[in-house]
Amino acid sequence: MKAIGVNTGTSRLKDLKVLDVPEKPVDKSEVKVAVYSAGLNPQDYRMVEVPDAKKADLVERPNPLIISSEFSGIVTEVGSAVTKFKVGDAVYGRPPLPIFGCLAEYVFIDQKFIAKKPQQINHSQAAILPVTFQTAYMDLVTKAGVKPGQTVLVLGGAGGVGSLAVQIAKDIGARVIATGLTKDMDRIKDLDVDVAVDSQKGELAKISEKVDIIFDTVGVKAQAEAIHLVKDGGCVVSCMVVNTDPSITDNSTITFIPFEFAQANEEALEFANKMVEKGDLDPVYTNEISFNSNDVISEVKDALNAIWNNTKKGRTVVKIK
Ligand SMILES: NC(=O)c1ccc[n+]([C@@H]2O[C@H](COP(=O)([O-])OP(=O)(O)OC[C@H]3O[C@@H](n4cnc5c(N)ncnc54)[C@H](OP(=O)(O)O)[C@@H]3O)[C@@H](O)[C@H]2O)c1
Incomplete structure (x- = not known):
């Protein structure tokens, strides 16, 4: 062949x-x-x-x-x-x-x-x-254990993995705050996020709401800028970096979950199918x-x-x- x-x-x-x-x-x-x-x-x-x-x-x-x-x-x-x-x-x-x-x-x-x-x-x-959905699902659902009613901050909500993390979190019943670049604000609002944050206009600094999970697709600097928003006992999960800023690892009340290649995962595909069938994923x-x-x-x-x-x-x- x-x-x-x-x-x-x-x-x-x-x-x-x-x-x-x-x-x-x-x-x-x-x-x-x-x-x-x-x-x-x-x-x-x-x-x-x-x-x-x-x-x-x-x-x-x-x-x-x-x-x-x-x-x-x-x-x-x-x-x-x-x-x-x-x-x-x-x-x-x-x-x-x-x-x-x-x-x-x-x-x-x-x-x-x-x-x-x-x-x-x-x-x-x-x-x-498969790759992006299983990555978002593994990090947000399997590792970070997102639950209905929790608040998730997605760094890079307009991207391949980030936009799926937004949609999965919404589907599960979480409240979602998502950051993006100025040019991507329409895309982020289209995803029905609860709060859209333009990171280029410094809007993250105006957010005071605490979050249970940071889902990072952007990198260490963005994580460090947002870490003060994580509740005690919350976590930062990254789909891209293995090591993070000391301000995060030194904080014993917050767990950092590092990058790992997402594996093939039937459960994630079944979840994606349900979202597609409901019209929640296109x-x-x-x-x-x-x-x-x-x-x-x-x-x-x-x-x-x-x-x-x-x-x-x-x-x-x-x-x-
Ligand atoms: N663990 C795994 O198996 C796995 C699987 C897939 C991907 N990944 C990794 O995950 C990362 C993200 O992948 P992706 O495919 O989702 O990439 P992507 O589509 O480029 O998503 C990143 C998004 O963040 C935006 N962005 C950049 N800087 C920002 C900032 N300061 N604030 C807010 N948004 C910002 C980007 O905008 P611009 O595009 O305009 O820069 C883009 O929309 C990559 O490092 C990739 O290698 C890991």
Whole structure:
């Protein structure tokens, strides 16, 4: 089958190419999925371009490395022990780390790492959900344990992960304060936050309401600027940094929950499905690359560079079928 990636440990983004990868037999609990769309993320760039995985807090790089760790497609074969899916089902999901492997004609994946794709969204919309949604869900629900009635401050509420954290927190019944840049205020207000804070206009300093959880997608400086708002016993959870400011770690009443790669998580996908079905979640992608285009390699390289350097806004998918 055709796939896009690099095939040695020393290959980098410049070496990205269309690989011819052998298909494998479907294991007992696996399904074979014809991939219709695959999502691109900063971690695809990092896995290809950063040579020392441990130094970069990454997982070990598989070889060959087929990029993309999220997909949506149609089941074409099921293993003998598969109970949840049948041939023809539309499914989406994310393989467990360190496997990426989704920018390929087929994905072979255990049934526990996928969910049925809700009818309300197309394959490209579904393909951009797993990584960001599972990250927001893991940090906010599983680790920080958000509860109805609590108050959550999302730093970077207009971003990929932050906007999902806002929507999950609202869905659970929390009150949400979200910060963003001036240009993103309309986007943040559209998410129905309770309080929208323009961080470029210094509006955070005017907030006096205490919060139970800070959900950080921006970085250490923003965490330090907001830490005085956290109640005793509250927490700061970050989806991007492992270490934080001493003003946070030295405060024994506040817990800092560091970055960790979110793992494939069926519970999170089921939660996303319920939100989509209720009309509470409508994933938006802005760039769609065709797998069958003659320029696919240069387009994927450009997209990964732009994602990494933050020069292109919105989510990018590669449409395979
Ligand atoms: N743990 C995981 O598995 C995992 C998964 C996905 C992502 N991540 C990490 O999480 C971080 C966020 O990812 P993302 O995809 O959500 O990125 P993103 O879409 O760029 O979101 C960050 C948002 O914060 C905004 N922002 C920047 N500075 C700000 C400030 N001072 N105040 C308020 N808003 C500010 C950004 O605006 P501009 O875009 O205009 O700068 C952007 O809207 C990244 O470091 C990423 O690597 C981790």
